[in-house]
Amino acid sequence: MSGCGDSEEPARQKQIEERPTEQTPQAAPESAAKPAEASHTDAPESGVDYHSFANTDDYRVKHLDLDLTADFENKVLKGEAILDIQRLTQKNPPLILDTRDIDVSAVRAGVGTSLQDVKFSMGKTDPNLGTPLKINLPKGANKVAIEYRTSPGASGVQWLEPQQTAGKKHPFLFTQAQAIHARSFIPLQDTPQVRMTYKATIRTPEALRAVMSANNDPEAELDGVFEFEMPQAIPSYLIAIGIGNLDFKAMGERTGVYAEPELLDAAAKEFEDTEDMLEVTEENFGPYRWDRYDLLILPPSFPFGGMENPRLSFITPTVIAGDKSLVALIAHELAHSWSGNLITNASWRDLWLNEGFTTYLTNRIMQFVYGDERYQMEMALGYDDLQADLADRPDKDEIMAIDLRGRDPDEVFSNIPYEKGSLFLYELEQKVGRENFDKFLMEYFNHFAFQSITTEDFVKYLDETLLKQYPDKLDRARIQEWIFEPGIPEGAPQPTSDAFTKLDPIREKWLNGEMKASDIDTEGWTFHQWKYFLDGMPEKLSEDQLQELDETFDLTQSKNNEIAFSWLMIAVRNDYEPANTRLEDFLTSIGRNKFLRPLYRNLVENGKIDEAKRIFEKAKPGYHPLTVKVNSTIIYGD
Numbered sequence: 199m200s201g202c203g204d205s206e207e208p209a210r211q212k213q214i215e216e217r218p219t220e221q222t223p224q225a226a227p228e229s230a231a232k233p234a235e236a237s238h239t240d241a242p243e244s245g246v247d248y249h250s251f252a253n254t255d256d257y258r259v260k261h262l263d264l265d266l267t268a269d270f271e272n273k274v275l276k277g278e279a280i281l282d283i284q285r286l287t288q289k290n291p292p293l294i295l296d297t298r299d300i301d302v303s304a305v306r307a308g309v310g311t312s313l314q315d316v317k318f319s320m321g322k323t324d325p326n327l328g329t330p331l332k333i334n335l336p337k338g339a340n341k342v343a344i345e346y347r348t349s350p351g352a353s354g355v356q357w358l359e360p361q362q363t364a365g366k367k368h369p370f371l372f373t374q375a376q377a378i379h380a381r382s383f384i385p386l387q388d389t390p391q392v393r394m395t396y397k398a399t400i401r402t403p404e405a406l407r408a409v410m411s412a413n414n415d416p417e418a419e420l421d422g423v424f425e426f427e428m429p430q431a432i433p434s435y436l437i438a439i440g441i442g443n444l445d446f447k448a449m450g451e452r453t454g455v456y457a458e459p460e461l462l463d464a465a466a467k468e469f470e471d472t473e474d475m476l477e478v479t480e481e482n483f484g485p486y487r488w489d490r491y492d493l494l495i496l497p498p499s500f501p502f503g504g505m506e507n508p509r510l511s512f513i514t515p516t517v518i519a520g521d522k523s524l525v526a527l528i529a530h531e532l533a534h535s536w537s538g539n540l541i542t543n544a545s546w547r548d549l550w551l552n553e554g555f556t557t558y559l560t561n562r563i564m565q566f567v568y569g570d571e572r573y574q575m576e577m578a579l580g581y582d583d584l585q586a587d588l589a590d591r592p593d594k595d596e597i598m599a600i601d602l603r604g605r606d607p608d609e610v611f612s613n614i615p616y617e618k619g620s621l622f623l624y625e626l627e628q629k630v631g632r633e634n635f636d637k638f639l640m641e642y643f644n645h646f647a648f649q650s651i652t653t654e655d656f657v658k659y660l661d662e663t664l665l666k667q668y669p670d671k672l673d674r675a676r677i678q679e680w681i682f683e684p685g686i687p688e689g690a691p692q693p694t695s696d697a698f699t700k701l702d703p704i705r706e707k708w709l710n711g712e713m714k715a716s717d718i719d720t721e722g723w724t725f726h727q728w729k730y731f732l733d734g735m736p737e738k739l740s741e742d743q744l745q746e747l748d749e750t751f752d753l754t755q756s757k758n759n760e761i762a763f764s765w766l767m768i769a770v771r772n773d774y775e776p777a778n779t780r781l782e783d784f785l786t787s788i789g790r791n792k793f794l795r796p797l798y799r800n801l802v803e804n805g806k807i808d809e810a811k812r813i814f815e816k817a818k819p820g821y822h823p824l825t826v827k828v829n830s831t832i833i834y835g836d
């Protein structure tokens with residue numbers, strides 16, 4: 199994808215300033231002329247990142263030097279980003295970077311260390327993509343220094359009040375760059391096609407610790423200045439900063455946890471199998487190439503379960519259940535060290551290459567560490583999630599290589615790239631045999647290590663490997679159907695678990711009134727079984743039934759957030775009032791969109807829009823900007 203065609207400077211300029219929201223911001227690699235009016239009846243072009251303004255055919259950022267001060271009082275990050283750029287063109291077009299709500303005060307550029315002030319301008323803002331920053335470069339310049347500050351509402355940064363943390367004494371900051379939010383705290387080429395190394399100095403109020411997706415030093419003095427280096431080239435969406443009252447505890451030789459002291463021991467205990475996970479993944483899928491693997495436990499407003507920031511996954515505290523029942527999340531973020539961080543999707547259309555492979559690997563890691571029954575249950579729950587999403591997505595959004603042109607990737611987030619991607623790989627595994635498939639995966643990770651690839655690159659690789667080796671077992675048309683057609687191909691595997699299917703007749707008997715809840719022998723039920731049991735309940739339950747379940751199993755008070763969520767979904771659609779307080783508490787204390795979106799949608803769909811609005815407005819000051827955005831769409835419409 200390293201394009202080298204000269205792009206027409208004036209044409210690009212025009213494209214940026216006059217482009218209505220839905221057009222292509224970036225010229226296709228290897229093709230100079232891109233139609234100004236990209237029609238969405240056409241297929242999206244492979245390898246084009248429709249979510250970046252950067253002119254990556256002309257320049258590529260190779261290294262970033264960051265120096266930022268975290269000003270908690272004003273909720274701004276301010277300082278300088280120095281970019282080392284490689285020139286791919288003989289001409290001298292302006293350098294175009296991605297920004298969003300960033301205030302640029304000065305830009306200097308030049309060769310080596312002799313930088314001079316240069317002209318720059320901000321282009322037209324696109325609601326999904328932010329604002330292009332156009333920089334006039336002196337001839338031959340290979341370094342650009344941008345002095346800037348972020349806005350308090352930066353989409354990729356959350357500033358937390360002490361009240362929102364476990365310790366309640368110190369503020370907290372974390373960034374979340376994926377998919378296109380790095381540009382809200384660093385002006386750069388915010389596209390997964392560009393990989394860079396970085397160094398950073400982060401200045402914090404004293405007593406706080408800064409950590410990054412880089413080489414963290416748990417011994418670093420808390421003197422307000424932290425230095426980092428990420429020597430491996432990573433895409434911008436993996437740059438991450440966390441600042442808070444953080445301590446460190448080792449879990450194994452290469453693994454440890456950063457967390458507020460109040461959570462540290464519980465987190466280290468819950469995730470103590472991380473080192474084993476790391477080892478089995480290496481044994482089966484190739485070396486771990488990122489030195490250490492640590493976790494950063496965030497406050498509960500973190501909008502995701504986890505984020506695979508290299509060397510330091512960011513993790514929601516809501517998975518610390520006390521019984522390791524939700525640790526598949528750790529396996530998932532760890533697996534991204536291979537699928538995602540080592541081999542990266544070239545554009546957000548190719549997200550399934552990150553998430554589908556990772557979901558597949560997660561299941562495998564869970565089997566290695568916890569055995570077959572856990573593996574079956576994790577797979578079966580994933581399959582049910584997929585079925586649920588297939589039931590309520592438009593056909594076009596069931597395609598793995600999804601067309602995101604003109605759309606905000608955050609709004610289109612679903613289980614399709616995860617679970618359909620994983621099921622596809624599972625089918626390949628079944629067809630060629632596990633041993634052969636593992637060999638293929640190991641070679642794949644090696645072959646494309648530290649590269650960003652497209653769906654088409656992957657298919658071509660399949661053509662040259664598995665399809666060639668097993669022509670009698672695999673066929674190209676079916677692979678095409680999996681990736682480019684909606685739904686699931688006929689005859690696809692349907693993962694089930696005996697531990698689940700044996701619950702079906704029990705649920706049935708209880709529903710028919712042939713059995714009392716108190717007669718159900720739930721002794722030894724795993725979290726997964728509880729979830730399956732609850733998620734399999736019919737749309738409508740009677741007040742008596744709800745009360746009986748709740749009184750017998752204390753579901754409204756469940757300490758397991760996944761169980762609480764499943765129960766609250768039932769409660770909302772059946773107007774079960776005794777759960778209202780818990781619902782409000784849940785929605786105001788947790789920011790994970792996997793829970794919030796379905797709950798708010800459920801409230802809206804069940805005629806409780808006023809209640810949804812009231813709770814949302816109450817919770818809003820504590821929500822992450824992303825959480826505010828995606829849930830407002832649900833509650834208030836576009």
Ligand code: BES
Nearest residue numbers: 376377502503504505506526527530792
């Ligand atoms: N990389 C994702 C989170 C993400 C994806 C953020 C796309 C923004 C855009 C992360 O690895 C993830 O998948 N998290 C899941 C984990 C779950 C599937 C185990 C989550 O947060 O729920």
Ligand code: ZN
Nearest residue numbers: 530534553556
């Ligand atoms: Zn993931």
